[in-house]
Amino acid sequence: GAVVSQHPSRVICKSGTSVKIECRSLDFQATTMFWYRQFPKQSLMLMATSNEGSKATYEQGVEKDKFLINHASLTLSTLTVTSAHPEDSSFYICSAIPGISNTEAFFGQGTRLTVV
Amino acid sequence: AQRVTQPEKLLSVFKGAPVELKCNYSYSGSPELFWYVQYSRQRLQLLLRHISRESIKGFTADLNKGETSFHLKKPFAQEEDSAMYYCALSGYAGGTSYGKLTFGQGTILTVHP
Numbered sequence: 001g002a003v004v005s006q007h008p009s010r011v012i013c014k015s016g017t018s019v020k021i022e023c024r025s026l027d028f029q030a031t032t033m034f035w036y037r038q039f040p041k042q043s044l045m046l047m048a049t050s051n052e053g054s055k056a057t058y059e060q061g062v063e064k065d066k067f068l069i070n071h072a073s074l075t076l077s078t079l080t081v082t083s084a085h086p087e088d089s090s091f092y093i094c095s096a097i098p099g100i101s102n103t104e105a106f107f108g109q110g111t112r113l114t115v116v
Numbered sequence: 117a118q119r120v121t122q123p124e125k126l127l128s129v130f131k132g133a134p135v136e137l138k139c140n141y142s143y144s145g146s147p148e149l150f151w152y153v154q155y156s157r158q159r160l161q162l163l164l165r166h167i168s169r170e171s172i173k174g175f176t177a178d179l180n181k182g183e184t185s186f187h188l189k190k191p192f193a194q195e196e197d198s199a200m201y202y203c204a205l206s207g208y209a210g211g212t213s214y215g216k217l218t219f220g221q222g223t224i225l226t227v228h229p
Contacts, residue, residue: 034216043202043219044160093160095217105217107152107160 002028004096006108013084013115021079021111023050023094029074030096034105035067038091050077050094084115118143120205122220129193130228137188137223139177139203148206149179149186150217155199163188163201173197193227200224 003026013019023033031052036044048069049057056069066088068080077096081088091112095105119142129135141147151163164172166179166186177188186203203220 036219043221044217046216046218049216095160104162104165109159 002026002096002098002106004030004094004106004108006092006094006111008111009109010112011114013113015085015115016083018080018082019084019113021081021092021094021113023077023079023096023108025075025096025098025106028096028098030077030098031074033071033077033094033096035069035077035079036093036095038093038110040091044093047079047092052077081113084113086115089113089115118147118205118207118218120203120218120220122201122203122223124223125221126224126226128226128228131195132192135190135193135197135225135227137201137203137225139186139188139220141184141186141203141205143184143205143207145207149177150204150206151175151177151186151188152202152204152219153199154202160202193225195227195229198225198227 005024005026007022011019033050035047037047038044046059047062050069050071052071052074058064066082071077091110093110094108097105121140123138149166152160153163154160175190177186179186200222202222204217206217
């Protein structure tokens with residue numbers, strides 16, 4: 001199956017700093033990638049849809065100035081958590097679908113962000 | 117608004133027993149339904165989707181539009197089935213909408229020896 005890789009797997013940062021999370025499709029091109037957030041013992045919540053070459057589409061309630069998404073190439077999307085605060089601590093997961101009509105989304109392994 | 121509900125957070129069965137993980141959904145159009153599984157320390161992976169009507173690892177799920185349900189079933193559970201299971205919905209609009217998923221809360225299945 002197709003592989004999606006996230007980096008880093010874990011990151012600890014100080015409050016007020018920014019942290020960037022990368023999501024790469026290793027063996028396929030992904031015009032669209034998706035970013036999810038998962039709180040402990042809760043479900044995955046879609047944050048935004050990342051579109052290659054254009055602006056991301058954010059879900060209601062997600063601050064686009066806080067969670068900057070860049071999709072500069074067909075294999076890379078980045079999520080930057082700006083001016084991080086402890087409440088931003090969470091598990092962030094990306095997914096991607098090959099092509100434009102495939103019905104399966106492939107997920108990254110997730111990134112555990114801890115803001116201290 | 118679309119919503120997916122998995123009423124059971126935890127489900128325990130013994131090896132060889134039947135198992136059913138419940139999933140109900142709310143969506144005004146014609147949804148695409150999926151079951152994703154997450155084994156310990158691994159990433160989410162697709163288990164099955166209603167449109168392909170296939171059986172994967174002995175699991176099946178039938179979409180019941182009347183009851184708006186998509187329950188996951190397996191007649192004889194195995195220890196290696198222990199995992200977190202998520203039911204997910206995609207509002208079909210073609211192409212990339214399949215990646216835009218609404219997840220249920222997840223059910224942790226434990227199969228005891």
